[in-house]
Amino acid sequence: MADAAQTYRPPCANTENLDNGAKPPCTKQAPNTCKGCFLVQYCSRECQIAHWSRHKLSCKSPMMKATWKPNWEMDGRIPAFVAMDDDPMMTIHGRQKYLWGNVPAIDIINRLGNEADNFPAKFCLLFAASGDIRNVVKTFASLPSTYTGYYENVINDRYFYVVARNIVLLLVALNFEPGVAANRSPNSMQSKTWTFGTRSIQIVLRKRMCARLPTYLQLPDGMSAGQAQNIMRLTTLAPERKDYLEKALYSRPPSWHMCIMKFREEGLLLPFGHSRFEFDTPNPQVYGRTLFRSALWPMMDSADPLEGWPAKDVAKKVLPAKNDMYGNLFVYLQSVLVEFCNKLQITKACFRLFNVDAVDLPGLMQQGRIDKFYFDRIETRLRKYLTVNPAVFQDRNKHTAEFMRIFGALALFRAFDKPFNNFMEEQRFEEIGQVGGLKMKPRHTIIEPWPMRLKLNAPQENFDALFASGHIGSERYVEWESIA
Ligand SMILES: C[S@@+](CC[C@H](N)C(=O)[O-])C[C@H]1O[C@@H](n2cnc3c(N)ncnc32)[C@H](O)[C@@H]1O
Ligand SMILES: [Zn+2]
Numbered sequence: 001m002a003d004a005a006q007t008y009r010p011p012c013a014n015t016e017n018l019d020n021g022a023k024p025p026c027t028k029q030a031p032n033t034c035k036g037c038f039l040v041q042y043c044s045r046e047c048q049i050a051h052w053s054r055h056k057l058s059c060k061s062p063m064m065k066a067t068w069k070p071n072w073e074m075d076g077r078i079p080a081f082v083a084m085d086d087d088p089m090m091t092i093h094g095r096q097k098y099l100w101g102n103v104p105a106i107d108i109i110n111r112l113g114n115e116a117d118n119f120p121a122k123f124c125l126l127f128a129a130s131g132d133i134r135n136v137v138k139t140f141a142s143l144p145s146t147y148t149g150y151y152e153n154v155i156n157d158r159y160f161y162v163v164a165r166n167i168v169l170l171l172v173a174l175n176f177e178p179g180v181a182a183n184r185s186p187n188s189m190q191s192k193t194w195t196f197g198t199r200s201i202q203i204v205l206r207k208r209m210c211a212r213l214p215t216y217l218q219l220p221d222g223m224s225a226g227q228a229q230n231i232m233r234l235t236t237l238a239p240e241r242k243d244y245l246e247k248a249l250y251s252r253p254p255s256w257h258m259c260i261m262k263f264r265e266e267g268l269l270l271p272f273g274h275s276r277f278e279f280d281t282p283n284p285q286v287y288g289r290t291l292f293r294s295a296l297w298p299m300m301d302s303a304d305p306l307e308g309w310p311a312k313d314v315a316k317k318v319l320p321a322k323n324d325m326y327g328n329l330f331v332y333l334q335s336v337l338v339e340f341c342n343k344l345q346i347t348k349a350c351f352r353l354f355n356v357d358a359v360d361l362p363g364l365m366q367q368g369r370i371d372k373f374y375f376d377r378i379e380t381r382l383r384k385y386l387t388v389n390p391a392v393f394q395d396r397n398k399h400t401a402e403f404m405r406i407f408g409a410l411a412l413f414r415a416f417d418k419p420f421n422n423f424m425e426e427q428r429f430e431e432i433g434q435v436g437g438l439k440m441k442p443r444h445t446i447i448e449p450w451p452m453r454l455k456l457n458a459p460q461e462n463f464d465a466l467f468a469s470g471h472i473g474s475e476r477y478v479e480w481e482s483i484a
């Protein structure tokens with residue numbers, strides 16, 4: 001198995017001539033990390049010196065200093081997210097599509113903690129509200145390579161842009177040519193299967209959706225990378241959101257600030273010192289003709305791919321330029337995707353993709369006789385915010401960045417058990433489970449109930465890591481088991 005973190009060799013950050021379109025000045029390996037920022041690496045002292053006039057803008061940026069304060073405080077203004085001299089009232093900005101997810105991907109099999117060696121010859125997984133296929137990727141990347149059985153995967157989402165993206169990603173991973181044809185009414189269901197050795201992908205879609213699939217690979221006419229970035233920046237760097245952005249920066253370690261800003265400016269998940277020269281084509285999965293009809297960036301300004309992957313696993317792959325957070329995620333994702341593709345190559349598996357509301361899935365599966373399956377795992381998600389009264393604060397300086405930071409950190413100390421218990425009661429979890437032949441597991445074997453919650457007596461570093469992750473610990477997982 002190739003470990004991408006070991007095989008990825010960070011290139012020398014002296015990319016100046018390369019970015020100007022001239023011949024690359026340096027393609028050597030780069031063992032020397034800049035000790036000023038730990039964001040970039042160089043092959044030699046010469047390259048570091050040659051690049052300094054440019055790099056110092058990041059390395060010496062006031063934003064990278066522990067003393068940096070948001071502008072509203074320096075200007076003595078009330079920040080934009082405080083309404084009428086009151087408590088912070090955060091509003092959201094941008095469209096609410098979740099192309100990167102906002103909770104870490106999980107391996108929903110976790111074989112060692114469950115079936116261990118008694119793994120059935122046919123293993124069936126149902127992702128009923130899949131979202132992007134992060135959990136499919138993470139689950140497959142974690143599979144043992146010795147299994148000789150067969151994986152059956154049903155992957156559904158009610159939004160076509162999610163399904164289309166999942167189809168494209170799976171086809172890319174399996175190296176297929178997409179191509180769909182049939183002659184029926186635009187709303188009739190159409191099924192198409194691509195087979196590749198011991199693996200296959202079946203899609204069950206309305207005919208008009210099949211016809212729309214290729215548009216997820218086509219950019220709006222003539223869209224350049226520069227235009228795409230400008231459109232993205234209207235959301236990610238909106239001037240009216242400056243206070244929101246600086247509030248978010250202030251609760252992250254100062255050493256991350258420049259890579260966060262760079263990511264918001266460019267939207268490229270790359271090591272900080274990597275050349276951007278070759279990245280001249282907008283990604284049709286984000287800017288594709290159909291998704292982009294309204295010419296707006298599809299995600300919120302706060303959307304962050306770091307939230308979609310387990311911080312602990314990402315931390316295992318750090319580059320020598322350890323503060324390069326997106327570079328670390330890049331290396332981690334490379335290794336997960338390589339592992340995912342490796343596992344796809346060697347397993348026997350079928351992926352069936354649907355595009356319906358989860359409620360309608362059983363009926364559709366029945367038509368395809370998939371209802372006969374016994375699913376070994378069913379994964380689904382709810383997006384429900386529990387009402388929790390915010391702590392009331394009396395402080396004369398409550399508009400200072402530090403007060404805001406502490407106010408934000410307080411969320412990590414809230415117990416969400418009570419509102420969640422009320423929610424379970426209101427939604428009658430127990431009764432619904434019984435109807436479906438399920439009961440809640442007292443002991444979890446896939447993921448702990450509150451994985452992002454701060455543990456009692458947690459050391460400072462756990463608090464720091466959680467606070468920097470942007471999660472507040474309220475993310476709750478529930479495991480059910482079959483009564484039969
Ligand atoms: C709850 S969302 C939000 C993002 C999620 N927290 C993550 O990190 O991926 C996950 C996905 O569930 C899908 N979804 C929600 N309700 C659904 C339903 N009733 N039927 C099918 N899909 C649904 C949404 O379209 C979305 O892609
Ligand atoms: Zn060099």
Ligand SMILES: [Zn+2]
Nearest residue numbers: 034036037059
């Ligand atoms: Zn530096």
